[in-house]
Amino acid sequence: MIVYEKKDDEFICRFSGRMDTADAVSSEDELIDKVQHAGSPVVFDFAELEYVASSFLRSCVKVVRVAGPTKIKVKGASKEIQRIFDMTGFGKLMDIQQG
Secondary structure (H helix, E strand, C coil): CEEEEEECCEEEEEEEEEECHHHHHHHHHHHHHHHHCCCCCEEEEEEEEEEECHHHHHHHHHHHHHHCCCCCEEEEECHHHHHHHHHCCHHHHCEEEEC
8 A cells, every 4th residue: 555645845655565466556557647746855665564576666667767867765664675675776776774
């Protein structure tokens, strides 16, 4: 599940539960649209995210392309999810902050 919030000067996308293939595919278009029209720096809040499927990683690549030169900031990633992002090279595409 994703909840969107504009707070201060950031557009926050709060992810919770599992981003399995079905969730990633069903939310991809909305996520891309929201990021594209955010008008401010984008933060992905992974504090309540438990699992990511490879299809979610693919969605993240699409979002990064839409976001342009500004890196998307990732906050609250668990060690496991951070390790997945680092192994796949996403650590270079996104500003991933642990914890």
